[in-house]
Amino acid sequence: MTALQPLSLAQQSQQAIDELLTLQDMVRWAISRMTASGIYFGHGTDNPQDDAVLLVTHALDLAWNQADQWRDCRLTRDERQAITTLVRRRIEERVPAPYLVGEAWYCGLPYLVDERVLIPRSPIAELIEQQFRPWLSDQPQRILDLCTGSGCIGIACAMQFPQAQVELLDLSFDALAVAEANIQRLEVDDRVMALQSDLFSAASGRYDLIVSNPPYVDADDMACLPDEFHHEPELALAAGDDGLDLVHVLLKQARQYLTDDGVLVVEVGNSWPALAAAYPQLPFQWQEFERGGHGVFVLKAADLDTL
Known part of the structure; x- marks a missing residue:
């Protein structure tokens, strides 16, 4: 029996677009993908959860502290596409999250x-x-x-x-x-x-x-x-x-x-x-x-x- 090959990030992103539904689904997916990638945190956040919330809310034109308020809301396909695009850039290009959203808090x-x-x-x-x-x-x-x-x-x-x-x-x-x-x-x-x-x-x-x-x-x-x-x-x-x-x-x-x-x-x-x-x-x-x-x-x- 041939072993299944792991999905590429592009394939995982497409799967997320096709199968996931809510804001919380996308936050969880982003955390999993960033954790598995071994990227570095230290530019305003020090963990994948904070990065995930920042990227997901930015893609949805929400304030970062509004994630819990809308966590169970279903997202459109275009919204899920926007989220996966940001997460892929964070992982593949190693761009710090504040540069991706154009803002940092201090x-x-x-x-x-x-x-x-x-x-x-x-x-x-x-x-x-x-x-x-x-x-x-x-x-x-x-x-x-x-x-x-x-x-x-x-x-x-x-x-x-x-x-x-x-x-x-x-x-x-x-x-x-x-x-x-x-x-x-x-x-x-x-x-x-x-x-x-x-x-x-x-x-x-x-x-x-x-x-x-x-x-x-x-x-x-x-x-x-x-x-x-x-x-x-x-x-x-x-x-x-x-x-x-x-x-x-x-x-x-x-x-x-x-x-x-x-x-x-x-x-x-x-x-x-x-x-x-x-x-x-x-x-x-x-x-x-x-x-x-x-x-x-x-x-x-x-x-x-x-x-």
Whole structure:
């Protein structure tokens, strides 16, 4: 007896279109297919269920949090086709789900995203939600988001500190176009502006808070990143052999742009041991996060006087 050959993803998709009926059916099918595929999760979701709900609801023009409300509703054939098309792209092309739906949530806000910018996921979100306590004793008047990408960190800071003026700086004009779209979408254009800048080159005056999620992936990590990361701009990820090409410059220049009571917050991810070893004189305060993440330090302006 000849053993049955496993169905291809295309065949499985056609079977789903022909035989499945409800929203819940399609969510379950998407979870099964993504689990079996071994794809990487880590761009706003960390499991196949969240990815499945995001893709299915997007295909149906529903909000992601409305899935339970409509779970038993029957879908049209065209709707099932749209869902399987998204799931196949997620699996076959390894495109992160936020790029497929054009949106990512950060600090409770929806941001437009595409392959011109990193998908928002920095653990700095927890510090923003805590208003950077205890390091900021007063409400900041001027905030700088350096290497802003989509603008998510700086805009989230603007939401937490409604009296602050916020500047978003980035080298990439493509990224700045996305950041500007998010400024308009979230209606903060009266207090937030995006400028093209090579690190601090377009900065003006001094800031009470400088926050940065710069490129920090070292050469070894770049060589073994999951395929999903290769849809993100390399300019926003790669930073030389030790992952610190930009951070070295940032540390040397930051003090002149901070007020005397100012605070510097920077994410360096897996490159944190190399950074700590390179600057033993700096009292880095490495943060711990309830929702995961690592490699974020806090320094006060006075800490940088030794550089």
